[in-house]
Amino acid sequence: MPRTADRPAQEQLLSRAVWQVLAEQGLDRLTIRAVAATAGCTTGLVMHRFPNRQALLLHARQLLHERTRQRMEAREVAAADAHAALRAVLAQSLAVDSDGRTHAVVWLGFLAAAVSDEELAAAHRVHNRAFRDRLARLVSAAAPDWPRARVTTAVTALAAMVEGAAVLGAADPEGYSAHAQHAALAATLTAYGLG
Amino acid sequence: MPRTADRPAQEQLLSRAVWQVLAEQGLDRLTIRAVAATAGCTTGLVMHRFPNRQALLLHARQLLHERTRQRMEAREVAAADAHAALRAVLAQSLAVDSDGRTHAVVWLGFLAAAVSDEELAAAHRVHNRAFRDRLARLVSAAAPDWPRARVTTAVTALAAMVEGAAVLGAADPEGYSAHAQHAALAATLTAYGLG
DNA sequence: CCGTTCCGAGAACAGATGTTACGGTAACGT
DNA sequence: ACGTTACCGTAACATCTGTTCTCGGAACGG
Numbered sequence: 001m002p003r004t005a006d007r008p009a010q011e012q013l014l015s016r017a018v019w020q021v022l023a024e025q026g027l028d029r030l031t032i033r034a035v036a037a038t039a040g041c042t043t044g045l046v047m048h049r050f051p052n053r054q055a056l057l058l059h060a061r062q063l064l065h066e067r068t069r070q071r072m073e074a075r076e077v078a079a080a081d082a083h084a085a086l087r088a089v090l091a092q093s094l095a096v097d098s099d100g101r102t103h104a105v106v107w108l109g110f111l112a113a114a115v116s117d118e119e120l121a122a123a124h125r126v127h128n129r130a131f132r133d134r135l136a137r138l139v140s141a142a143a144p145d146w147p148r149a150r151v152t153t154a155v156t157a158l159a160a161m162v163e164g165a166a167v168l169g170a171a172d173p174e175g176y177s178a179h180a181q182h183a184a185l186a187a188t189l190t191a192y193g194l195g
Numbered sequence: 196m197p198r199t200a201d202r203p204a205q206e207q208l209l210s211r212a213v214w215q216v217l218a219e220q221g222l223d224r225l226t227i228r229a230v231a232a233t234a235g236c237t238t239g240l241v242m243h244r245f246p247n248r249q250a251l252l253l254h255a256r257q258l259l260h261e262r263t264r265q266r267m268e269a270r271e272v273a274a275a276d277a278h279a280a281l282r283a284v285l286a287q288s289l290a291v292d293s294d295g296r297t298h299a300v301v302w303l304g305f306l307a308a309a310v311s312d313e314e315l316a317a318a319h320r321v322h323n324r325a326f327r328d329r330l331a332r333l334v335s336a337a338a339p340d341w342p343r344a345r346v347t348t349a350v351t352a353l354a355a356m357v358e359g360a361a362v363l364g365a366a367d368p369e370g371y372s373a374h375a376q377h378a379a380l381a382a383t384l385t386a387y388g389l390g
Numbered sequence: 391c392c393g394t395t396c397c398g399a400g401a402a403c404a405g406a407t408g409t410t411a412c413g414g415t416a417a418c419g420t
Numbered sequence: 421a422c423g424t425t426a427c428c429g430t431a432a433c434a435t436c437t438g439t440t441c442t443c444g445g446a447a448c449g450g
Contacts, residue, residue, distance in 0.1 A: 005427060026311040028223060031407060043408090044428045053408060105310050112307035114366050115300055116221030125367050150382075156360070156371070157379035161352060164359020171309050172320050176351070184352035187345075191386035200397065226437060238438090239399045248438065 007049075013039050014049055018060045019067075023102040027109030030060070054119065061120060064106055065127045068092075071103075072134065082141035086194060089138060090185055093162040095169035096178035104170035107163075132159055142194050154192055161188055205244055206254060209234050213255035218297045222304040227251075253314060256305055260322045263287075263298065267329065277336035281389060284333060285380055288357040290364035291373035299365035306362075327354055337389050349387055356383055 017039035021030050032053060036043045050056045072089050079085035095104035114121040135155045140146065146154075165184060169176035189195040212234035216225050227248060231238045245251040267284050274280035290299035309316040330350045335341065341349075360379055364371035384390040 027307070028311065032409090033407075042429050044430070047409075048428060108303075108307050108310065111362060111366050112222050112303050115303065116219075116224060121366060125370060128363065128367060128370065153375075153378045153382045156375050157356060157383045160359035160363055160371075160376075160379060161356040161383075162359070163363060164355035164357070164361075165351070166359075167306060167362065168323065168355055168358060171306050171316060172323060175320055175323065176355075180348075180351050181355075183348045184355060187348045188352045188356075188383070188386070191383070191388075193386075227439085228437075237399050240397085242439070243398060 010045070010049060013041075014046065015059065015063050018056065019063060019106075022060060022106045022109065026105070027113055030057070032056070057113070057117075058119060058123065061110055061123045064103070064110065065123070068103065068107075068127075069130075076134075076138070082138060083189075083194065086135070086138040086142050087185070087189060089134065090158060090162045090189075091182065093166050094178075094181045094185065095166045095173070095176070096181055100166070101170055101173065104166040108167045108170055111167075128159075132156070135159060139194065154194070158188065158192075161185070202244070205240070207258070209241060209244060209251065210255045210258040213251060214258065214297075214301055217255070217301045217304045222308055225252075225304070249312075249314065252305075252308070252312075253318065256315060256318045259298070259301055259305065260318070263302075263322075264325075267326075271329075271333070277333060278384075278389065281330070281333040281337050282380070282384060284329065285353060285357045285384075286377065288361050289373075289376045289380065290361045290368070290371070291376055295361070296365055296368065299361035302358075303362045303365055323354075327351070330354060334389065349389070353383065353387075356380065 014035065017035050018030065021034045021038050025034065032043050032046050035056065036046045039046070046056070050059065071092050075088035075092050076085045079088045092100070093104075095101040110120060111124060114124045132155050135158060136151055139151050139154055139158075143151070162185060165176060165181045169181055186195060209230060212230045213225065216229045216233050220229065227238050227241050230251065231241050234241070241251065245254065266287050270283040270287050271280045274283045287295070288299075290296040305315060306319060309319045327350050330353060331346055334346050334349055334353075338346070357380065360371060360376045364376055381390065
């Protein structure tokens, strides 16, 4: 056998580089060379780990999903009750701190790219469906007597609200301050009787 | 004098082409050549009308704002009362019909581009501020006894909701059907006591 | 009818990007 | 030791992009 490379370590190194480029330069600057430069290697290694740029993009999309899921689950577990869990999971999507803003910027980039990329669109649909399923479970737990239709509508509205606040906050941090985003979420939950 | 070209008509033609390319092919395919091909001319004309790509983008962004404003004003004037006007203006942002979906896709593209383009970001801020001012006026008319802070928070939440629903509907029309989007908006307005 | 003057097509160019091909090298089995 | 084989740095290649430049030509004033 030839020399054995530490594949997991390299993939993590490249994943981290992909994420860093995505956060600092945006999706359109996510080039093979930019990733290689950030990872401190050459394009040869990158093209050796990924067959083409599309695979690199899909990997980055998966990375976003994985990080988001971890953040959500940590918040959900740490919550005291169903209401707190719902609020915490929703607040995770907001662009209120540095990490959340980065998430929102990256998510926005992938969403815009999904318009002309069927694979990215499919990935978006899968992950967004999972997000809404999680919200539906939390809403049902917080309001056990709601009929299914009401839960579904509330989930759609709440998901749209936090994602909208996130992208608006990503593009205009001053116009959509952390306080304003939290207040909007709290007011909406209260209005729905979920506060 | 040499032959006189109809500059405004050409600028509108090119802006429309920018819009069409953005809606059909996405942000990353928005090139000078794609715009020229869609407009049925050569890159020479494009570069003759606009000093560079940036100016072309800004003009198209302005066109999007102008069209959105006209749609909103028409709906606001046609509404019977303050509640109907608020609902109509908000519903205009949704991606419920073909035109609305195109608007949402283009708006999403410009928003994503604004992340790494300060001029587009500034344009977004200006237009979004105007949108929120309009919403604040309508909410105040629909609920005259609300204090200013409550109006501001409701406007932030409502704006985030419809824009979020629009971009989610743009990327996943089946997951966010016209019915689902309208139901989410109606439920939110009802929850806020603005239905 | 002609010169002037702008218009716009289209080639040309430099830079960036995805992708492929080649070659050195280091580890592993024998 | 040594051949084999995967690993990966390097560079070349083709393509695409924004931008510049040139030149033919059409419209208008005289």
